Amino acid sequence: MTLTKSELEKLQPLLLLLTAIFSGVLICGVALGSKLIGIAGVIASASALTYPVTFLITDTVAEIWGKDHARRLVINGFFVLVAGFVIIQIILLIPGSDVWKNEEGFNETFGLSLRLILAGTIAYLISQVHDVWAFHFWKKLTKGKHLWIRNNASTSVSQLIDTAIFVGLGFGGIVPFWDVFVGQFILKVSFALCDTPFVYILVAYIRKRYNVHAHLESPVDSSLKS
Structure with a gap:
C-alpha cells in the first residue's frame, strides 16, 4: 500500500520537520567532524555521534513514507552538504577584521573541514543510498515484518561503508x-543498535498520532488505529 494524497498532506509538516532535523544534524557532523574524541579508549571523529541520527530519520521516513521519499530526503541532504561546502569556502576567502584575532585558528579548523566535507559528502551519499536500498530489500525479504531486522541490517552495513570512505578520504x-x-565504526554501530527502540517509538507515534497505516509491518500494529 502507498500513502493517499490526504495522508501525504496530513504528514507534510512532520516530514518537513524531520527533513530540517536531518539537514541540521548533517551540518553539525561537518562542523564537528575535524575533532577526534576518545570514549573508553576508542578514537573516533566527533561526527560519529551525529550521523547515526540521520540513519534513524532515513529509516523512519522509509518505513512511513516509502522508498521514494527516503531517497528524496537523501538527495536533499546531499545538496545541503554541497551548500555548506560552498558557504564555508566563501567565508574562508573573506579576510577577517583587524579586531578579530582568531583568523588563523578559524582557518585551520575549517580549512581541514573542507577536506572532511568532501569526504563526508561522498561517504554520506553512497552509504545513505545503500541504506535506503537495503532497508527495502530486507523489508521485502521479511514480508514487511520485523522492523528491527531491516533497521539494523541496513544501517550496520551502511555505517561500515560510510566509515571506510570517510576515514580513508x-x-x-x-x-x-x-x-x-x-x-568510528564501533561507536556508529553501537548507536545504530541503540536507536532501534527510537525507530519503533517514532514509527508507532506517527501511525497512531496521524492515523496512518499504509506501511504497517504486521497485523499486530492494527492496535494503533484507535
Missing part, C-alpha cells in the same frame, strides 16, 4: 587509518 595521511576506522 578525510583522515588519510593524517592519522593511522585503522585507529580511527575501528573506533
